[in-house]
Amino acid sequence: MKKLAALVAVIAVVSTAAAPPARAADTIKIGAAFALSGSIAVYGEGFKKCVDLAVEEINAKGGIKGKKIEIVYEDNKSNPKDCVTAVRKLITVDKVPVIFGPAGSSNFMATAPVAQENKVVLISAQGAAVGLTRAGDYIFRVFPSDTLQGPHLAKLAMSKGYKKVPVMYVNNDWGLGLKNAFVDAYKKMGGTVTDLIPYDEKKTDYRTELLRASKGNPPAIVNLTYINEGAVQFKQAFEMGIKTQWLCGSAARAPKMVELAGKAAEGVIGTYPSVPQNTKAYQAFKEAYKKKYGDDKIPIFGDYNYDMVYLTAKAIEKGGYTADGIRKALPQVAKGYKGVTGDKTFDDERSPKYAEYGIWTVKDGKIEDYKK
Amino acid sequence: MDLLLHLAIVIAIYTIFALSLNVEIGYTGLFNFGHVAFFAIGAYTSALLTLSGIPFAVGLLAGLALAGLCGFLLSIPALKLQGDYFGIATLGFGEILRMVVNNEVWLTKGPMGLPGIPRPSLFGVVFDTLPGYLALSGGMALATFAVLSFVVLSPFGRALKAVRDDETAAEILGKNAFRFKIKSFVIGSVFAALAGVLWAHYTTFISPGDFTLTETILVLLIVVMGGKGTFLGPVVGAVVLIFFQESVRFLRLPPEWTRLLGPLQQMVFGLLLIVFMVFRPEGIIREKGGRRGD
Amino acid sequence: MDPISYYLQTALNGVLAGCVYALFAMGLTLIYGVLNFVNFAHGELIMWGAYFLFLFMGEPFGLPLYAALPPALALTGCLGIAMDFSVFRHIRRANRLTLLIAAMGLSVFLRNAAQFFWGAEVRTYGLEVTAGMRILGLTLTTPQIAIIAVTILCVAAVYVLFFKSRLGKSMRALSDNLDLARISGIDTKRAILAAWVISAVLAGIGGILLALDTNLSPEMGVINLIKAFAATLIGGVGNLWGALLGGLLIGLAENLGVLFVSPSYKDGIAFVIMVIILLARPYVIIGERSD
Numbered sequence: 001m002k003k004l005a006a007l008v009a010v011i012a013v014v015s016t017a018a019a020p021p022a023r024a025a026d027t028i029k030i031g032a033a034f035a036l037s038g039s040i041a042v043y044g045e046g047f048k049k050c051v052d053l054a055v056e057e058i059n060a061k062g063g064i065k066g067k068k069i070e071i072v073y074e075d076n077k078s079n080p081k082d083c084v085t086a087v088r089k090l091i092t093v094d095k096v097p098v099i100f101g102p103a104g105s106s107n108f109m110a111t112a113p114v115a116q117e118n119k120v121v122l123i124s125a126q127g128a129a130v131g132l133t134r135a136g137d138y139i140f141r142v143f144p145s146d147t148l149q150g151p152h153l154a155k156l157a158m159s160k161g162y163k164k165v166p167v168m169y170v171n172n173d174w175g176l177g178l179k180n181a182f183v184d185a186y187k188k189m190g191g192t193v194t195d196l197i198p199y200d201e202k203k204t205d206y207r208t209e210l211l212r213a214s215k216g217n218p219p220a221i222v223n224l225t226y227i228n229e230g231a232v233q234f235k236q237a238f239e240m241g242i243k244t245q246w247l248c249g250s251a252a253r254a255p256k257m258v259e260l261a262g263k264a265a266e267g268v269i270g271t272y273p274s275v276p277q278n279t280k281a282y283q284a285f286k287e288a289y290k291k292k293y294g295d296d297k298i299p300i301f302g303d304y305n306y307d308m309v310y311l312t313a314k315a316i317e318k319g320g321y322t323a324d325g326i327r328k329a330l331p332q333v334a335k336g337y338k339g340v341t342g343d344k345t346f347d348d349e350r351s352p353k354y355a356e357y358g359i360w361t362v363k364d365g366k367i368e369d370y371k372k
Numbered sequence: 373m374d375l376l377l378h379l380a381i382v383i384a385i386y387t388i389f390a391l392s393l394n395v396e397i398g399y400t401g402l403f404n405f406g407h408v409a410f411f412a413i414g415a416y417t418s419a420l421l422t423l424s425g426i427p428f429a430v431g432l433l434a435g436l437a438l439a440g441l442c443g444f445l446l447s448i449p450a451l452k453l454q455g456d457y458f459g460i461a462t463l464g465f466g467e468i469l470r471m472v473v474n475n476e477v478w479l480t481k482g483p484m485g486l487p488g489i490p491r492p493s494l495f496g497v498v499f500d501t502l503p504g505y506l507a508l509s510g511g512m513a514l515a516t517f518a519v520l521s522f523v524v525l526s527p528f529g530r531a532l533k534a535v536r537d538d539e540t541a542a543e544i545l546g547k548n549a550f551r552f553k554i555k556s557f558v559i560g561s562v563f564a565a566l567a568g569v570l571w572a573h574y575t576t577f578i579s580p581g582d583f584t585l586t587e588t589i590l591v592l593l594i595v596v597m598g599g600k601g602t603f604l605g606p607v608v609g610a611v612v613l614i615f616f617q618e619s620v621r622f623l624r625l626p627p628e629w630t631r632l633l634g635p636l637q638q639m640v641f642g643l644l645l646i647v648f649m650v651f652r653p654e655g656i657i658r659e660k661g662g663r664r665g666d
Numbered sequence: 667m668d669p670i671s672y673y674l675q676t677a678l679n680g681v682l683a684g685c686v687y688a689l690f691a692m693g694l695t696l697i698y699g700v701l702n703f704v705n706f707a708h709g710e711l712i713m714w715g716a717y718f719l720f721l722f723m724g725e726p727f728g729l730p731l732y733a734a735l736p737p738a739l740a741l742t743g744c745l746g747i748a749m750d751f752s753v754f755r756h757i758r759r760a761n762r763l764t765l766l767i768a769a770m771g772l773s774v775f776l777r778n779a780a781q782f783f784w785g786a787e788v789r790t791y792g793l794e795v796t797a798g799m800r801i802l803g804l805t806l807t808t809p810q811i812a813i814i815a816v817t818i819l820c821v822a823a824v825y826v827l828f829f830k831s832r833l834g835k836s837m838r839a840l841s842d843n844l845d846l847a848r849i850s851g852i853d854t855k856r857a858i859l860a861a862w863v864i865s866a867v868l869a870g871i872g873g874i875l876l877a878l879d880t881n882l883s884p885e886m887g888v889i890n891l892i893k894a895f896a897a898t899l900i901g902g903v904g905n906l907w908g909a910l911l912g913g914l915l916i917g918l919a920e921n922l923g924v925l926f927v928s929p930s931y932k933d934g935i936a937f938v939i940m941v942i943i944l945l946a947r948p949y950v951i952i953g954e955r956s957d
Contacts, residue, residue: 037634645771
């Protein structure tokens with residue numbers, strides 16, 4: 001019986017801790033269910049840096065109608081289950097009308113129904129998966145869908161005269177989605193896919209997969225890979241003496257990948273939703289980032305996160321600090337809005353309507369735009 | 373309030389999950405390291421069936437039946453093994469199942485996961501609100517508790533414990549230990565699937581990433597902490613652990629600490645497992661007549 | 667690449683992976699032989715060994731590779747002793763379930779401790795990437811040559827230690843029968859300590875070789891633990907030669923499997939072999955124990 005009493009006491013303590021804190025009337029709270037721990041924390045930290053930067057700038061200019069923005073970060077532990085709990089906590093305890101959603105399509109897809117049911121706006125800054133926002137009219141993204149990227153990658157392969165390629169891809173929602181989009185477009189253009197090689201994330205040895213891809217010495221290999229996986233693969237291919245032209249998607253385009261792979265990443269090319277970096281807006285963003293963090297290595301998708309904060313702030317200003325207000329105002333404020341990452345106009349599925357795709361390459365240990 | 377309801381639902385589901393593992397570990401001494409596989413079988417079977425328009429009740433029963441069948445088929449060869457090896461074999465099964473779910477895209481949509489799993493409806497009642505779902509999962513948890521208590525209190529349950537404590541003696545007593553173990557494993561698998569079904573229809577989205585070793589460890593800790601081989605152990609363990617896990621969210625830690633929270637929490641889980649095993653192997657609630665330090 | 671060297675290169679990859687698995691499996695088998703339980707935290711010795719080297723090669727030490735090796739391996743050995751001292755020593759006589767759960771807890775703790783200190787991301791020792799040498803149409807890099815050489819050395823050393831030294835004798839006596847060994851005046855404490863150190867150092871060496879050849883990540887222990895298990899089972903538990911053979915078999919099977927089956931089942935191949943072995947000879951795997 002003593003134990004039961006102790007248990008009740010524990011629950012009581014936790015429940016009081018769970019009582020919602022008094023809401024400061026002078027702040028605008030926005031939730032963020034980011035991966036701050038777990039397997040994709042490495043991305044989450046980068047997103048957070050850019051979100052914080054944008055919030056700081058807006059607050060310095062007087063916030064939203066004189067109220068300061070405050071981001072309530074909630075760790076989603078990089079897995080769907082905790083993503084759901086994090087989003088539920090933000091909705092019910094912090095009572096935020098808008099949430100910046102988790103990275104990783106499966107994580108985001110797990111939270112979307114929760115936000116939709118509770119009528120809270122959920123925005124993704126880096127979800128590229130096809131059909132990500134179909135859960136309902138409260139779900140948005142500021143990142144272009146891979147349905148757009150696949151054809152561009154196919155075009156790139158064709159324009160360089162690669163009519164036959166093996167395709168390696170990371171076996172998760174992102175890799176599979178882009179692989180399908182690429183293969184469809186590539187076949188329509190008359191290309192032949194010689195082999196499909198899915199591989200798992202987070203492995204340390206990809207030699208045999210690489211060997212299988214390099215069978216018959218293909219002049220080019222399409223590899224839809226991530227930062228760490230890409231680094232390992234390029235390194236091991238280099239050691240094995242595989243001479244081929246790597247064609248990648250957007251997820252490997254990170255300074256971190258080059259840092260890990262060293263000279264093995266030299267000459268890799270790939271497509272990415274391009275952000276014209278010579279614009280005034282982008283240069284200003286880069287400057288501000290450098291001033292705050294001391295380096296100009298913008299984290300992957302950081303610029304999209306930055307735009308997401310600005311768009312959300314504008315929507316709150318126009319539509320008011322309610323979920324419905326934000327939901328209705330978002331498409332209006334985004335129409336023709338030129339963010340750091342270009343035109344942010346939404347299409348009918350609440351995804352960016354326009355996306356320019358550039359071609360990136362690694363030259364002298366730096367990521368830059370590919371010039372033919 | 374909604375958050376408390378959400379936590380209560382999670383606790384109810386994990387209670388069922390822990391009760392099912394307790395049958396195997398606590399009462400029969402079977403170290404099942406792939407328990408999450410049966411949770412996954414239940415979740416995926418019911419989700420796939422209901423997504424194709426089959427009623428929830430059928431999906432639920434199909435999930436339980438399939439998990440029971442898999443448990444039966446796996447247990448026949450695996451139970452010939454001694455404790456440690458049984459653990460490794462089931463661990464292997466769990467991992468293979470996750471790979472199959474991840475790779476057989478034609479069946480499971482693979483890494484894309486299954487979005488839009490419908491809310492359950494039984495006898496014309498749709499459980500689509502939090503209180504409603506709590507009633508359903510809480511009811512199921514109570515039913516599980518009742519059924520398993522009945523099983524354990526029956527002569528069959530006593531035989532299980534005899535098998536656990538001394539297999540040779542059990543054999544001599546004319547009890548077919550092997551058969552008891554299989555029954556126990558099948559019962560455990562079926563109820564793990566029940567937890568899985570409830571989980572799938574609650575989150576309305578599942579993907580292979582939900583069913584990793586981490587889940588097995590969590591539920592193992594619930595059983596070990598609560599007290600293996602007792603009625604209330606898994607229930608107490610689930611309440612304490614889920615509350616502990618979620619209360620961390622309210623500590624209002626500075627963001628630079630948050631990155632360390634995940635690993636730190638897992639470190640605490642690991643330590644708890646060690647501490648309980650070294651100092652109090654019987655858990656919070658002690659088994660009546662159980663031998664201490666065993 | 668002609669077909670013959672294509673398969674040969676795959677086989678070579680398999681042998682390389684197998685060498686490392688064998689090192690892991692030997693340590694696992696040793697502890698099983700002496701203490702009669704499966705150390706579920708063995709994978710963490712592998713991972714921490716690799717991270718200890720990372721520690722000494724990075725700031726503030728900045729040692730070159732050869733100078734960082736001895737302290738890294740020494741620390742790994744200490745970690746092995748610490749495992750026994752803090753956990754297993756207290757539950758020597760407990761039942762299997764207790765040991766297994768405790769080892770599991772230890773594994774979870776150590777894995778996340780590594781993530782706590784170094785983060786979840788993959789890391790490298792930052793050595794220069796070099797193209798491998800071409801030998802008979804196959805490519806081999808310096809770390810890979812090291813893997814083969816070091817494995818041969820380790821196997822030889824373990825053989826000498828185990829079958830030619832007094833310490834080895836007492837360890838073997840222990841694995842035959844603990845109580846009998848104790849009665850016949852063998853210093854069991856010393857033998858157990860030696861078993862932990864050897865097991866940990868072998869794991870550390872394997873982990874370092876693997877990380878030199880590929881990369882480091884906190885997950886590398888768990889993944890390889892399963893392979894080590896599978897290797898031990900194939901070879902017969904407690905059997906050192908079996909562990910070597912089993913490791914090579916698993917390495918070959920999973921690499922050849924990538925060519926013939928889907929690469930996404932690569933890690934599954936070790937599991938499948940393990941389950942088949944378990945089902946085919948469930949009573950034989952207890953090795954040469956007679957209890």
